[in-house]
Amino acid sequence: MNSKTGGQNRQSIAVDEQILDQTVLEDLRKLLDDDFQLFIKTFLHDMDHRCQVIVNATAIQDLDVVRHAAHSLKGSACNLGAHLLTNICALLETAARDGDVEQIKTSTQDLEQQRHQVRNRISQLA
Amino acid sequence: MEAQKNLIDLDPDAEVALKVLIADDNDSDRLLLTTIVQNAGHQVFAVANGQDAVNAFNDNRPDIVLLDAMMPIMDGFQAAEHITDLAGEEAIPIVFLTSLKDAASLAKCLDAGGTDFLSKPYNRLILAAKIRALGRLRKLQLLVRMQRDRLAIHHDHLIREQEVAKRVFDNIAHPGCVNSPNMKAHLSPMAVFNGDMVLAARKPDGGMFVLIGDFTGHGLPAAIGAMPASEIFYGMTNKGFSLQEIISEINKKLSNILPVGVFCCCALVDFSFDRNIIQIWAGGLPELFLYRGADKSLSKADAIEAVGSKHLPLGVLSPQRFNSDVQVFEMRQGDRLYLWTDGILEAGDDKGDMFGEDRLKTVFLKNTTIDVMFDEILGAVDQFTGRQEQDDDHTLVEVKMVTQTEFDTYFGEKKQEKVSAESVGPMAWEFKYTLRPQSLKVFNPLPLLTHMLMEVPGLRNHSSKLYTILAELYSNALEHGVLGINSSLKSSSQGFAEYYRQREQALNSDFKGFVTFTLTHRAEPDGGALVIRVEDSGLGFDYANIEQNLSGNDGYCGRGIPLLLSMCRRFEYFDSGNKVEAEFEWRFA
Amino acid sequence: MAIWANESGADKKLTIKIQGRFDFSAHQEFRDAYEKANAKPDGYVVDMSETTYLDSSALGMLLLLRDHAGGDTSHIEIVNCNNDVKKILTISNFEQLFTIK
Numbered sequence: 080m081n082s083k084t085g086g087q088n089r090q091s092i093a094v095d096e097q098i099l100d101q102t103v104l105e106d107l108r109k110l111l112d113d114d115f116q117l118f119i120k121t122f123l124h125d126m127d128h129r130c131q132v133i134v135n136a137t138a139i140q141d142l143d144v145v146r147h148a149a150h151s152l153k154g155s156a157c158n159l160g161a162h163l164l165t166n167i168c169a170l171l172e173t174a175a176r177d178g179d180v181e182q183i184k185t186s187t188q189d190l191e192q193q194r195h196q197v198r199n200r201i202s203q204l205a
Numbered sequence: 206m207e208a209q210k211n212l213i214d215l216d217p218d219a220e221v222a223l224k225v226l227i228a229d230d231n232d233s234d235r236l237l238l239t240t241i242v243q244n245a246g247h248q249v250f251a252v253a254n255g256q257d258a259v260n261a262f263n264d265n266r267p268d269i270v271l272l273d274a275m276m277p278i279m280d281g282f283q284a285a286e287h288i289t290d291l292a293g294e295e296a297i298p299i300v301f302l303t304s305l306k307d308a309a310s311l312a313k314c315l316d317a318g319g320t321d322f323l324s325k326p327y328n329r330l331i332l333a334a335k336i337r338a339l340g341r342l343r344k345l346q347l348l349v350r351m352q353r354d355r356l357a358i359h360h361d362h363l364i365r366e367q368e369v370a371k372r373v374f375d376n377i378a379h380p381g382c383v384n385s386p387n388m389k390a391h392l393s394p395m396a397v398f399n400g401d402m403v404l405a406a407r408k409p410d411g412g413m414f415v416l417i418g419d420f421t422g423h424g425l426p427a428a429i430g431a432m433p434a435s436e437i438f439y440g441m442t443n444k445g446f447s448l449q450e451i452i453s454e455i456n457k458k459l460s461n462i463l464p465v466g467v468f469c470c471c472a473l474v475d476f477s478f479d480r481n482i483i484q485i486w487a488g489g490l491p492e493l494f495l496y497r498g499a500d501k502s503l504s505k506a507d508a509i510e511a512v513g514s515k516h517l518p519l520g521v522l523s524p525q526r527f528n529s530d531v532q533v534f535e536m537r538q539g540d541r542l543y544l545w546t547d548g549i550l551e552a553g554d555d556k557g558d559m560f561g562e563d564r565l566k567t568v569f570l571k572n573t574t575i576d577v578m579f580d581e582i583l584g585a586v587d588q589f590t591g592r593q594e595q596d597d598d599h600t601l602v603e604v605k606m607v608t609q610t611e612f613d614t615y616f617g618e619k620k621q622e623k624v625s626a627e628s629v630g631p632m633a634w635e636f637k638y639t640l641r642p643q644s645l646k647v648f649n650p651l652p653l654l655t656h657m658l659m660e661v662p663g664l665r666n667h668s669s670k671l672y673t674i675l676a677e678l679y680s681n682a683l684e685h686g687v688l689g690i691n692s693s694l695k696s697s698s699q700g701f702a703e704y705y706r707q708r709e710q711a712l713n714s715d716f717k718g719f720v721t722f723t724l725t726h727r728a729e730p731d732g733g734a735l736v737i738r739v740e741d742s743g744l745g746f747d748y749a750n751i752e753q754n755l756s757g758n759d760g761y762c763g764r765g766i767p768l769l770l771s772m773c774r775r776f777e778y779f780d781s782g783n784k785v786e787a788e789f790e791w792r793f794a
Numbered sequence: 795m796a797i798w799a800n801e802s803g804a805d806k807k808l809t810i811k812i813q814g815r816f817d818f819s820a821h822q823e824f825r826d827a828y829e830k831a832n833a834k835p836d837g838y839v840v841d842m843s844e845t846t847y848l849d850s851s852a853l854g855m856l857l858l859l860r861d862h863a864g865g866d867t868s869h870i871e872i873v874n875c876n877n878d879v880k881k882i883l884t885i886s887n888f889e890q891l892f893t894i895k
Binding site for chain 2 (some may be wrong): 107114124125144151152157
Binding site (some may be wrong): 289422464466488491513517518 | 808850851853855857858861867881886887888890891
C-alpha cells in the first residue's frame, strides 16, 4: 500500500467530499442512468459559463449580474453535492446584494480555484 | 381537456400521468428535474424563463407547474401571477423551486400564489411524492367543479319546471274575487311553491267564500295539491254547493292524492253579507283573529276574538272520518277577519327568534286606524326580520264585512250570454223531485236543481237569482216546514248560531216528512218562463199577513221573501202555506 | 338530533325518543326506528322529553308512524311534551289521532 494513498488522512478525504460529494454523485448516476453523462456535460458547461460571467461582471462591478449568476450556480452546485462551490456562490450572492466589493473580488478568485477543483474531481469519479 | 377528463374518470388512488411544466433557467437543474419527473411517469414541458413558462402554460394547460423563483426576463413570482390569471377558476398547483432556506423567503413563495416549495438539492423521492399529492388535489378540485356544474344544471331545470308549473297553476286557479275591494291579500310571489294558497269566490246567493291553505313541504310537491283544491273550490262554489260540501270534497281529493304525512292546514270561511254572519271551518292553522275594531264599546283587547282550529288539517282523515262542522260568528259592518298561515308567526330575525303571537297581538293593541292594520302587520314583521319584502314567505289576508249592496256593486251580474230564438235548448219540460228524510239528511239538492236549470241557455244569465230563489224556498221548506224550527230565531245574528245548532240537531234526529220540487218551463213569445213550486209536509204558516211581517224587517232575516218578490213576476202561497210557487220570466237578448 | 328506540319487554311497546330538533333531517332515522324493530309491538310511545322543536315535517312523520301502526286501529302515545311541543300538536288537533300526555 502506497503511503500517500494509504495514508491519505481523513481531512483530505473530507475535503474531497466537500469539493464533490461522492454519495450524491452515485445517486445521480443511478437516477439519470443513460442521461448521466449528458447531465455532467451540461453542468460543466453551465459552471464554466457562469464563472466567466461572474469574472466579467466583477471587473466592471455589475453587481446584479454577479448576484443572479452566483445564485443560479449555487443551486446547480448544490444539486450536484459540490458543497464548497455552493458556499462560495452563496457568499458571492450575499456580497453582491450588500454591495461588498472587496468580498466580491475575494470570492471571485476563490470561485475560479474551486471551479478547477470540481472539474478535476468530476473527471476522477465520473 | 382530454387529459383532464381522463384524470377524473380514474380511481382517486390510481397512478396517473400528469402534465408538468418545469421552468428553471439553469440547464443542469432543468435537466435533472425533467429526468426525475419523467422517471416518475409524467409528461414534462421544460422552459428556461418566466415568459416562456407563461406561454407554455397557455399552450399546454399542464396539471402542475414547477417554477424557479429567480429567472431572467420574468421571474417566478411574476410568472406565477400570470399563470394564476390564465388558470382562472382551475386551482393549478404551483411549486416554487428555490435554494433559499430562510423562512421569510419560503413564506414569500407561498404568498406569491405558490402551493408549495421545493428546496435544492432536489430529492427525487420527495419530489415524486409531492407531485403525486398535488395530482390527487387536482383531481379533487376537478371533481368538485364537475359536481358543482351538474348541480347548477339541475337547479336551472328545477327553476324552469317551476315556472311552467306556476303558469299552469295561474291558469287553473284564477284569482276569483281576491281583488274585491273588501279584501286585502298579501302573498309572496312564489307563495304557491311555499305551499300557501288563497282563494276567494262569489257565491251564487251573493255571499263570499274565502279559503286560505298551507301545504306541508316546499317546491313542486307543495304546489301540486293546490291545483285540484282550487279547481274543486271554484267549481263547487259556482254550482252552489255549501261550505261543508266543498271542504269535504277537497279533503277527499287530497287524502286520495297526497301521500301519508303530507297535508294542508286550511280555513274556509263563508261570508254572509246580508245576515252579518260568518261560518268557519279551520283545521291545523294557528288562531285567526276576528277583529271588531269598529265597535267603540269594546276595548282593544276585547275587540279581538281568536278563532282556533277545531279540526285536523285536510288530507289526513278518510272521507268517512272527516268532520265538516263549522263555527259560527256574528260579524257586523266594518268588522274584519284576519287570516294567516304560520309563516308570519314563524318569521325569524337573525338571532333566531320568531315573530310570534305576542308581537302580532301587540300590533292590534297599538293600532289606532283600522284601515291601516293590514299594512301595520306587514310592517311589523318586516321590521322584526330586517329582510326585504320580496324575500318574505308570509301570507296575510284581511276581509272586511260590507253590505250585500256594496259587494254586488263591485261584481255586478256576470257578462250576458246572447240567446236567440235559434239556440233555445229545452223549452217545454217539467221536472218533479221529492226528497224524503234519509235524503234530506245527507243530500243538498240545490246544485243538482241549478244544474238542471242551466241546461236552458235563456236561464244561464240568471243563475244567481235562480239559485237564490231555490235556496230560500228550500231552506224554508226543510227547516221551518219539515223540521219545525222557529224561523224567528234567524232574525238576530246571535239567534242564527242557535238556529244553526237546532237545525243540525233536528236533521240528525228521527223525523218524518218530505220536500217536493216541481220545475216547469215553457216558451213565451219573446223568451221563456219557469215556475218553481216547492211543497213540504209541514204545517205551513199564516201567509196572509206576510206583507205586515215583512215591513218590520230590519234585514237580519236575510234577503228572503222581499228579494224573491222583486225577482219573480208571480209569487204565491197555497193551502196552509206549505206550498209556494215562484214564477220567473226571461227574454231573448 | 338523535333517535333512540327501545323495545321494552313487559308491555310489548316500542318507545321512540327524539333528542333535539324533530325536523326533516330526522326522517330516515325515525322511519328506521319503527320499520326495523324486531317484533310487531302492541303499541308505540313517542317520548318528547328531550325534543326541543317540532315542525310540520315532524307532524308528517308522526302520521307515517300511525299509518305503519295500522292507521285507525293504531295505539300511539306521545308523552313528556314540553309546552311548545304540546302547543304545536294542539293547533293541529293531533289529540284526535294520538294520545297526548
